[in-house]
Amino acid sequence: MKLLLHAGPMKTGSTAFQELLGANHSLLEQSGIRFRHLRRQELDDLEAVVEEEERTGWPRVLLLSHECLCRLDPQRLKVALSLVPVPAETVLVARPLREVYPSLYLQNLKGHVMRTSSYEEFLQEQIERDRRPEHAELGQVFRYAFLDEQMQAAGCAVHWVSYRRSSLLDDLVAWLAHHADATEALRGLKPLPTPTGVSPRRSLDGTVVEVARLLNDRCRAGTVSLEDRNSLLVALLDSSDRIRSQRQALDSFREIHRARLDALDDELNGDFWRQRAMHLSPWDPK
Numbered sequence: 001m002k003l004l005l006h007a008g009p010m011k012t013g014s015t016a017f018q019e020l021l022g023a024n025h026s027l028l029e030q031s032g033i034r035f036r037h038l039r040r041q042e043l044d045d046l047e048a049v050v051e052e053e054e055r056t057g058w059p060r061v062l063l064l065s066h067e068c069l070c071r072l073d074p075q076r077l078k079v080a081l082s083l084v085p086v087p088a089e090t091v092l093v094a095r096p097l098r099e100v101y102p103s104l105y106l107q108n109l110k111g112h113v114m115r116t117s118s119y120e121e122f123l124q125e126q127i128e129r130d131r132r133p134e135h136a137e138l139g140q141v142f143r144y145a146f147l148d149e150q151m152q153a154a155g156c157a158v159h160w161v162s163y164r165r166s167s168l169l170d171d172l173v174a175w176l177a178h179h180a181d182a183t184e185a186l187r188g189l190k191p192l193p194t195p196t197g198v199s200p201r202r203s204l205d206g207t208v209v210e211v212a213r214l215l216n217d218r219c220r221a222g223t224v225s226l227e228d229r230n231s232l233l234v235a236l237l238d239s240s241d242r243i244r245s246q247r248q249a250l251d252s253f254r255e256i257h258r259a260r261l262d263a264l265d266d267e268l269n270g271d272f273w274r275q276r277a278m279h280l281s282p283w284d285p286k
Contacts, residue, residue, distance in 0.1 A: 001058045003081070004179055005090040005156060006172070008067035009147065010140050011103040012093035013168045015200040016192060018065050020169055024189045031185040032060030033176075043068060046080035054083065061180040071141065074153035081155055090156040091175050094144050094276065095163035097269070098261040101126060102254045104140060106204045110233050114216040119209065123257065130268055144272045160276060198233055205240035206253020212236060 008014055021028060021035045028035050034053075042049050043066060053062060062084070069077070070092055081088050095103075105122045108115035115122070129136040133146040141147060144160075151158045161171045169192075177183040195201035204212055215232055218224040224232075244251075265273070 001084075001086050002061045002179060003084045003086050003088045004061060004063045004176065005069055005088050006063065006065035007069035007090050007092050007151060009070050009092065009142060010067045011100050011107060012067070012095045012163050013165075013172070014065070014067035014093075016169060017172045019201070020173075020189065020192050021063070021065070023192065027185065027188060027190075028063075031180070031182045033063060033180050033182060034059035034061065035063045035065070038064055038066040038069070040066075040068070042066075043072060046072070046077065047083060050080050050083045058085070061182075063176065063180075070147045070151060072154075074150045077151075077154035077156075088154075088156045089159065089179050090151050091159045091161060091172065092144075092147060092151070093161045093163050093168070093172075094269075094272070095142075096262075097130075097142060097265040098254070098258045099163070100142055101257075101261060102206070103203065106206075106209070107200070109209065109212040109216065110198060110204055110237070111200075114220060114229075116213050116217045116220065118213075119253070119257075127264060130264075142269075144269050148272075162276065198230055198237065202237045203240065204236060205243045206251045207243055208236050208240060209253060 006014070006017060018037045022037060025035065036049070036053070038046075038049065049064070069090075101123065102119070104126070105115070105119050108122070126139075126142075129139050130141060130143045133141045133143045148158050148160075159175060161168070161175060164171070173186055173189065177186045180186075212233070215224065215229055215236075219226060219229040
């Protein structure tokens with residue numbers, strides 16, 4: 001038996017990977033891979049999840065996935081994983097801060113968080129969290145060496161994939177195929193359908209940020225219903241798709257803090273990125 005964890009962090013392609021595996025559930029089962037996309041509440045009682053899997057009967061490969069697995073207390077995670085008769089192999093995805101910060105902010109705007117604060121306020125909060133991740137009880141962390149240490153403290157062997165939009169799913173499938181001994185079987189995965197509605201795989205464009213903030217403010221105040229908010233969000237997402245398809249230059253919203261975030265990334269993750277470049281895992285595509 002093998003235990004594999006896909007552990008996040010957020011805004012690094014987790015939803016696309018989870019939906020790809022979910023759409024190919026039968027093929028995975030035929031290959032001896034049991035995929036379980038954990039619900040948020042299951043993270044609070046991971047021991048019960050593991051016990052349920054044991055009662056069902058251990059598969060050849062058990063793959064557990066949630067983008068917040070890397071944010072669990074490592075001792076709690078270690079206790080739950082100790083119920084499995086084999087050690088865990090974990091994959092995490094590292095994405096540059098200049099990409100992941102605006103992506104998380106835009107997700108907060110359209111998700112259940114219904115953020116109303118500005119991008120600058122968000123940056124102030126997130127940068128403080130990443131500078132002192134050991135004190136961040138809530139929220140996301142993108143201090144990659146810290147996340148690596150946390151997963152290792154839980155007893156996991158940790159592997160990293162660098163986020164590249166054009167090849168991310170191929171890279172994650174390559175990791176799975178390597179550790180599940182299923183390279184040939186996974187060549188037949190059905191592709192993902194185009195996302196619609198308020199799918200997490202769709203993103204707002206920076207040009208509609210102020211409209212989304214106002215919409216969230218009105219929804220929080222009760223003057224716009226949640227149903228109407230979601231309908232208007234779909235319209236904003238459709239508009240965002242059209243804007244991106246017509247734009248010649250990069251989104252100014254994502255570019256405005258690019259140099260600052262690159263400098264921050266070097267400060268917080270520079271050693272990680274340099275070591276990553278020097279020590280590619282053997283299954284990484286060249």
